[in-house]
Amino acid sequence: xxxxxxxxxxxxxxxxxxxxTAMALTSCGGxxxxxxxxxxxxxxxxxxxxxxxxxxxxxxxxxLMAPLFTQFTKDTGIIVDARYGDSGEMAALxxxxxxxxxxxxxxxxxxxxxxxxxxAGLLATLPDDITTLVEPxxxxxNNQWIATSGRARVVVYNTELVAxxxxxxxxxxxxxxxxxxxxxxxxxxxxxxxxxxxVTRGEDAARTWLEGFAANQPVAFEKNGVVRDAVNxxxxxxxxxxxxxLYELISKVGQDxxxxxxxxxxDGEAGSLVNIAGVGILTSSSKSAAAQxxxxxxxxxxxxxxxxxxxxxxxxTPGVIPFYELPxxxxxxxxxxxxxxxxxxxxxxxxxxxxxxxxx
Amino acid sequence: xxxLLRAPVALAAPALLAVIVALVPLVYLLDTSLQRGLQSVxxxxxxxxxxxLVARSLALTVVVTLACAIVGTINAWxxxxxxxxxxxxxxxxxxxxxxxxxYLSAFAWITWIPSFNGFFGAALVLTLASYPYVMLPVxxxxxxxxxxxxxxxxxxxxxxxxxxxRVTLRQIAPAIWAGSLLVALYVVSDFGAVAVMRIxxxxxxxxxxxxxxFDPTRAATLSLVLIAIALLLVVVERRVRGRTAQRVGAGTAxxxxxxxxLSVALPALLVVVGSVGFGVGVPVVSSITWMRxxxxxxxxxxxxxxxxxxxxxxxxxxxxxxxxxxVGILIARFKGRLTDFTEGAVYVTHSLPGxxxxxxxxxxxxxxxxxxxxxxxxxxxGQMIIFLPLVVGSVRTSIEQSRTVYEDxxxxxxxxxxxxxxxxxxxLATPGIAAGGALAVLxxxxxxxxxxxxxxxxxxxLATSIWKYSSVSDFGAIGPYAVALMLLAALxxxxxxxVTVLKVVR
Numbered sequence: 001x002x003x004x005x006x007x008x009x010x011x012x013x014x015x016x017x018x019x020x021t022a023m024a025l026t027s028c029g030g031x032x033x034x035x036x037x038x039x040x041x042x043x044x045x046x047x048x049x050x051x052x053x054x055x056x057x058x059x060x061x062x063x064l065m066a067p068l069f070t071q072f073t074k075d076t077g078i079i080v081d082a083r084y085g086d087s088g089e090m091a092a093l094x095x096x097x098x099x100x101x102x103x104x105x106x107x108x109x110x111x112x113x114x115x116x117x118x119x120a121g122l123l124a125t126l127p128d129d130i131t132t133l134v135e136p137x138x139x140x141x142n143n144q145w146i147a148t149s150g151r152a153r154v155v156v157y158n159t160e161l162v163a164x165x166x167x168x169x170x171x172x173x174x175x176x177x178x179x180x181x182x183x184x185x186x187x188x189x190x191x192x193x194x195x196x197x198x199v200t201r202g203e204d205a206a207r208t209w210l211e212g213f214a215a216n217q218p219v220a221f222e223k224n225g226v227v228r229d230a231v232n233x234x235x236x237x238x239x240x241x242x243x244x245x246l247y248e249l250i251s252k253v254g255q256d257x258x259x260x261x262x263x264x265x266x267d268g269e270a271g272s273l274v275n276i277a278g279v280g281i282l283t284s285s286s287k288s289a290a291a292q293x294x295x296x297x298x299x300x301x302x303x304x305x306x307x308x309x310x311x312x313x314x315x316x317t318p319g320v321i322p323f324y325e326l327p328x329x330x331x332x333x334x335x336x337x338x339x340x341x342x343x344x345x346x347x348x349x350x351x352x353x354x355x356x357x358x359x360x
Numbered sequence: 361x362x363x364l365l366r367a368p369v370a371l372a373a374p375a376l377l378a379v380i381v382a383l384v385p386l387v388y389l390l391d392t393s394l395q396r397g398l399q400s401v402x403x404x405x406x407x408x409x410x411x412x413l414v415a416r417s418l419a420l421t422v423v424v425t426l427a428c429a430i431v432g433t434i435n436a437w438x439x440x441x442x443x444x445x446x447x448x449x450x451x452x453x454x455x456x457x458x459x460x461x462x463y464l465s466a467f468a469w470i471t472w473i474p475s476f477n478g479f480f481g482a483a484l485v486l487t488l489a490s491y492p493y494v495m496l497p498v499x500x501x502x503x504x505x506x507x508x509x510x511x512x513x514x515x516x517x518x519x520x521x522x523x524x525x526r527v528t529l530r531q532i533a534p535a536i537w538a539g540s541l542l543v544a545l546y547v548v549s550d551f552g553a554v555a556v557m558r559i560x561x562x563x564x565x566x567x568x569x570x571x572x573x574f575d576p577t578r579a580a581t582l583s584l585v586l587i588a589i590a591l592l593l594v595v596v597e598r599r600v601r602g603r604t605a606q607r608v609g610a611g612t613a614x615x616x617x618x619x620x621x622l623s624v625a626l627p628a629l630l631v632v633v634g635s636v637g638f639g640v641g642v643p644v645v646s647s648i649t650w651m652r653x654x655x656x657x658x659x660x661x662x663x664x665x666x667x668x669x670x671x672x673x674x675x676x677x678x679x680x681x682x683x684x685x686x687v688g689i690l691i692a693r694f695k696g697r698l699t700d701f702t703e704g705a706v707y708v709t710h711s712l713p714g715x716x717x718x719x720x721x722x723x724x725x726x727x728x729x730x731x732x733x734x735x736x737x738x739x740x741x742g743q744m745i746i747f748l749p750l751v752v753g754s755v756r757t758s759i760e761q762s763r764t765v766y767e768d769x770x771x772x773x774x775x776x777x778x779x780x781x782x783x784x785x786x787x788l789a790t791p792g793i794a795a796g797g798a799l800a801v802l803x804x805x806x807x808x809x810x811x812x813x814x815x816x817x818x819x820x821x822l823a824t825s826i827w828k829y830s831s832v833s834d835f836g837a838i839g840p841y842a843v844a845l846m847l848l849a850a851l852x853x854x855x856x857x858x859v860t861v862l863k864v865v866r
Contacts, residue, residue: 055817061832081817083734084828088571089715093813095576096719100726102734116574186558191572222470223833346573350409359560 050077052290054104057094059087059113060277068306072297078290087113087188088345094282095120104285105294107148109277110188112195114145115340123280124288126295133299134316135329138276140340147276147339148298149307150314152243152332153193154262155271156228161237165263169197169271172238173212181218182227182236185358189224189242189275195348196270200335203351210355218357232260247312247324266333274314274334275342367694368777374686375702381683381741382706382748386587388720392580404581414585417562420483420554421547427487428543429536432494434631436532437524439495439861440502442625448862451499454632455492455857457639459849461806462489463552464826464842465639468646470556471835482557486547488639492857493546494539496795497757499861501535502528504761521624534601538753541597545710545749548589552808562586563713570715583716590711594704647842654836661820662840669805669821669848675736676743676804677797677852680751683744684796688755689785693764703752710749714809717745721814739814746810747803751796754860758792759785791859798856805849822848 058065062084069080083103085093091113094101099122106123108114117123123144131143138147155172157165166172172181184190198206219236221227227239228249239260246262265271279298281291297303304320307313312323352358393401404410438444439451457465466485469476505528513523551563562585569579651657687706691699709717721742725733732738766788770780786793808823815824822845829837 062828063832063834083817085812086571086831088574089813091574092570092576092579092715092719093722095574096722097726100730113574186555222474225833343574346568346575349568349572353560359558359564 049290049293051079052287053079053081054285054287054290054294055081055102056083056105056107056294057090057103058082058084058107059090059109060084060107064310065107068298068303071302071306072294075302076293076297078293080294091116094122098122099284101282101284103282104287104291105279105281107277107279108145110192110342111145111147111276111278111339112192112342112345114140114278114280115343117280118142118144118340119343122283124283124285126281127292130292130295130299137334137336137339138274138316139278140280141338145278145280146295146299147278147316148303149277149311149316150274150329151189151276152264152314152326152334153189153271153273153275154241154243154246154264156231156239156241156246156260156262158231158234158237159259159261161234165238168265168267169209169269172240173209173216175216177216177238179217179219180237181213181216182221182230182239183218184222184224184227184241185220185352186222187224190240191345191348191352192275192342193240193270193273194352195342195345196273196335196337198344198348198351199337199341200270207351207355210351210357214355214357228260232258234259243326244312250324251312264327264332266327266331268333268335270335272332272334274329274332276316276339277313367690368781370778371686371690371694371781374683375690378683378687378748378752379702379705382709382745384724384745385709385712385717385720388723389580389583389587389716392577392723393584395577401581401584404578405585410582410585413560413562413565414589416479416560417548418589420479420486420559420561421544423483424486424490424547425540425544427483428491428494429540431487431631431635432491432539433498433529433532433536434628435491435635436495436499436502437528438625438628438632440499442628444625448858450632451857451861452854453636453640454495455853456846456850457489457635458492458802458856459806459846459853460489460640460643461552461808461823461826461845462486462550463556463808464647464845465489465643466553466556467830468643471646472642477557477559479559482554482559482561484638485553485557486550488635489553490543490546491635491639493542494536496857496860497535497539498532501532503861505531524624537597537601538757541593541707542710542750542753544593545590545707548586548593548711549713551713551715562589566713567715570719576719579716583712586711586713587708590708591704593711594707598700643842644846647839647846649839650835651839651843654834654839657840661825662844665820665822665825665841666844666848668819669823669845672736672739672743672811672821673801673804673848673852675740676747677801679740680744680747680800681793681797684748684751684755685786685789685793687748687752688789688792688796689759689781691752692756692759693767693785703756706752707749709745714746714807715813718742718810718813721745721810734814735816736819739811739816742810742814743800743804743807746807747800750799750803754796754799755789755792758795759789762788794859795856798852798859801852802849802856805845805852 062082065082069082073079087109090106091108094103094106094117106114106117118140126143126146131139131146134146138150139145155165166174166177194206194210197209201209221230224241224245225248227241228245230236231239232249243262246258246260249260250258279295281288281295285291299317301319304315304317308315308320308323314322314326314329349358435454439447439454444450462485465488469481469485509531510523510527513527518526549563551567554561554564562582566579566582569575569582687702691703721738725738729738767780767784770784771777775783806823808827811821811824812827815821820828822841825841826838826845
């Protein structure tokens with residue numbers, strides 16, 4: 001996927017930084033919205049999308065998305081009405097609204113919720129020029145939703161306490177890690193990982209692993225960020241989180257003040273899961289052209305660079321590279337599952353609470 | 361039944377409207393859960409897992425309700441009967457947990473003591489958040505109760521404590537029961553505190569069915585179990601309340617003398633200090649700490665969310681009072697089987713978690729009120745369903761406490777029934793209207809799940825802003841909104857406590 005040399009990488013990375021800085025500056029300065037540099041509108045041949053308003057149900061936070069939507073409006077003239085909420089709750093809202101939903105676009109933190117809305121027949125098929133931007137495993141088999149960024153599961157470890165991090169999921173069950181692993185039981189990414197474990201190993205084997213994990217007395221924290229801080233502070237040796245939490249810390253306090261490091265299993269198992277944030281366009285939308293323009297924008301260099309710089313997630317299009325040096329998506333060797341299968345989250349929660357890892 | 365027919369149509373018609381409004385969630389639940397046929401409803405409800413969850417929810421409900429009954433009654437006694445100085449101030453301080461949303465205080469506890477999650481943590485947070493529902497009506501009743509009965513008991517050789525337990529407690533029992541019903545319904549419906557404390561109650565599973573199971577049908581079916589629990593609670597409360605003794609006949613009650621033997625006052629003071637310190641102190645100190653650790657505060661954003669919360673709160677308060685007033689009058693003055701039904705209908709939906717009420721409004725709103733969908737009127741409508749029972753209860757209590765003789769005189773002077781209601785009954789209900797309105801405003805200002813789903817796109821209230829920043833772990837940014845919410849909610853809380861207990865309106 002990444003065919004660039006390191007030098008070109010750096011050049012593109014610098015260009016991306018410049019683009020996002022410019023975005024931040026224009027959104028502050030309120031400059032004229034006239035220069036339509038982006039190709040989003042022109043590709044449709046319908047320049048009169050200007051002034052149209054589209055409604056987005058966003059499971060991604062307002063703090064993250066609002067600046068990007070503002071820039072999209074400046075570049076395309078399409079106005080965005082964004083409602084923010086929990087990804088799953090927004091899916092339930094769309095399912096209740098049915099074909100009368102006022103939403104044009106559904107933006108989810110998680111593939112499972114997109115899969116559920118697709119299952120209900122509420123998502124429209126995306127045009128080829130959009131779907132071809134992203135590798136097949138990061139979009140739905142029916143091309144009704146598409147990833148906009150990727151998040152890899154990692155074991156974050158304290159380099160001062162741990163010489164060799166565990167090499168596989170099963171090594172996490174080794175008694176040497178008893179009471180030394182941090183995790184965030186109510187976090188959606190942890191639960192997606194467990195869903196992937198169920199999908200790849202089957203229900204019984206997944207339960208066995210979870211029971212072994214529970215027997216190793218992992219330490220529960222409120223959020224992934226707290227797990228990371230606990231690892232960096234040496235309160236626990238290992239943490240099961242997503243890759244970008246480490247980079248949030250590095251970008252805030254500097255690499256020199258961080259002793260935590262990410263370890264990737266790269267073994268095709270659930271521990272190497274790459275979950276996504278993604279979008280779909282609703283069948284009920286009467287503004288699919290404008291909605292498609294937004295999806296193209298999220299997958300454009302500007303949109304992809306924005307995610308890589310703000311969240312340190314994996315970009316989904318080959319033209320943009322991650323901000324920090326990360327293994328490529330191929331090197332990660334994620335499990336070969338249909339990401340929409342992550343929708344069986346409720347079964348996961350039931351299993352987690354049965355083995356005592358979710359509730360008290 | 362025949363007695364309802366005596367009620368003027370001008371009263372019965374708006375009361376019927378209130379019943380229809382209150383039943384919106386129930387109709388949604390039945391309609392949605394029957395989509396897969398009755399068989400699937402039955403098999404879903406009779407899963408073995410359901411029994412465990414109901415047991416755990418009921419255990420939490422019983423523990424919290426019992427704790428609230430005890431703590432609320434002790435605090436009420438302390439404010440009304442002990443000789444503590446500055447009792448208006450104590451009353452307000454003790455009422456302040458009402459100004460703090462349960463999710464916020466749960467959050468404050470868990471960031472302070474992370475290992476505090478589980479059944480005990482949830483029970484503690486919910487008790488500290490809801491004992492005022494018992495304290496306020498008990499304090500009001502304690503103030504009106506005739507202390508001469510206690511004197512008689514004392515003269516017959518019963519000790520101070522014995523007289524309290526055997527006489528006073530019986531006098532105030534109806535208020536304890538009424539307050540406990542509200543607490544119980546609230547605990548059954550709460551999700552905020554149990555989610556933060558990670559205890560798997562019935563609401564947890566309903567939220568899970570929506571947000572993780574993406575299965576509104578299953579969620580609706582499970583919610584029917586909550587309706588059944590609520591019905592049970594309402595029926596039990598009514599049975600017990602009906603059996604409590606009331607002062608009969610005329611005669612004048614002696615004004616109560618405030619006295620407090622040390623043996624009773626000291627333990628009570630401990631409970632009082634604990635209630636204020638843990639119920640108010642912990643969330644307030646946490647919020648101020650978050651604020652001081654946070655980065656620069658965007659004051660214009662804070663002010664606009666205060667404005668939005670105030671606006672939504674005021675509209676909800678006003679609308680709910682208008683809808684509740686005819687129901688309250690009807691229940692207090694025209695007792696009968698149909699009014700029993702009316703009261704029950706209004707109360708049962710109070711056991712439903714916010715997401716269910718919100719989605720019921722979505723379900724009907726999207727088809728029948730499309731122009732108002734995701735607009736203020738439907739947001740207020742949803743909140744109104746949730747807070748209707750609180751206002752109906754306040755109005756009913758304050759009318760029931762006033763004597764019917766005023767209305768009889770008015771009628772005997774040739775005034776029509778409706779005119780009598782407007783000129784006599786409603787003025788008599790003023791304290792209840794003020795208290796109920798304050799309760800609805802308070803509720804609306806704190807309310808989160810319904811607001812998130814029904815609010816107009818782009819409208820941020822204090823509660824949604826707290827949610828917004830807590831979801832990205834920005835504790836510093838939560839601070840100013842949490843402090844503003846508690847300050848804004850302190851005003852209706854102060855009105856509520858003084859009106860209910862000190863009766864300043866009359």
